[in-house]
Amino acid sequence: MLSIVSTPIGNLTDITLRAIATLTKANAIICEDTRVTGNLIKQLQIPKKELISMHSYTSDNKIHEVIKRLKKGEHMAVVSDAGTPAISDPGFKLISQARERGISIEVIPGPSAFLAALSVSGLPANRFVYLGFPPLKKGRKKFFASIADDDRTIVYYESVHRIEKSLNELAKVLNDQPDRKVSIARELTKIHEEVIDTTVSELPEVAERITKKGEFVVVVGAT
Numbered sequence: 001m002l003s004i005v006s007t008p009i010g011n012l013t014d015i016t017l018r019a020i021a022t023l024t025k026a027n028a029i030i031c032e033d034t035r036v037t038g039n040l041i042k043q044l045q046i047p048k049k050e051l052i053s054m055h056s057y058t059s060d061n062k063i064h065e066v067i068k069r070l071k072k073g074e075h076m077a078v079v080s081d082a083g084t085p086a087i088s089d090p091g092f093k094l095i096s097q098a099r100e101r102g103i104s105i106e107v108i109p110g111p112s113a114f115l116a117a118l119s120v121s122g123l124p125a126n127r128f129v130y131l132g133f134p135p136l137k138k139g140r141k142k143f144f145a146s147i148a149d150d151d152r153t154i155v156y157y158e159s160v161h162r163i164e165k166s167l168n169e170l171a172k173v174l175n176d177q178p179d180r181k182v183s184i185a186r187e188l189t190k191i192h193e194e195v196i197d198t199t200v201s202e203l204p205e206v207a208e209r210i211t212k213k214g215e216f217v218v219v220v221g222a223t
């Protein structure tokens, strides 16, 4: 059995009861950074487990080893450093191969930063597009241009190193939609949680004064 387990995006008490029970039961936990997951397990007072690190660049051989063990009947849980596995995080390759091999899979849903940001934004959320992270170089222009062409609510992640640049790029491509609403969520569920409600026309000013620390989700409202 492979259990896909969501973990908190900041506040430890957001872990679900089912996540704790599943991590306790599993023989091994597949994770990104063994120190991060080791720490989570310790804080949740779950007995020590075998931790298997897996990243998006993990070799197919390592995935095959895990699949072999699952086939033999082991119960493994897959987590990421924070939030929901496979959502802009590793997990996709393993989950799709486990599915192809007929391994039973269950999901223990929980926190995900894009959903938290979307729900707190107050922007239309019945229909939305999730774009993950903007590409670093190739395809970056196209990424922002696609937002200008879309009348739906758009959600994307941005790193602390690029948030200022990113908000300016967004302002540029949306300059003919000055009143379009934008919500910037920072450090959700953590001590310095902040949600900035703004509009496209105000973005350059927001970009300049935004606190350049922490984790960010950008939500662009539907038109």
Ligand code: SAM
Pocket (backbone or CB within 6 Å): 009, 010, 080, 082, 083, 084, 085, 086, 087, 088, 089, 111, 112, 113, 114, 156, 157, 158, 159, 185, 186, 187, 188, 189, 190, 215, 216, 217
């Ligand atoms: N799988 C995760 C999920 O389900 O949310 C996302 C992993 S992705 C590598 C990490 C990005 O998620 C961060 O760079 C940031 O954009 C966003 N993020 C994660 N935690 C956040 C938080 N507490 N507040 C705001 N954004 C967050």
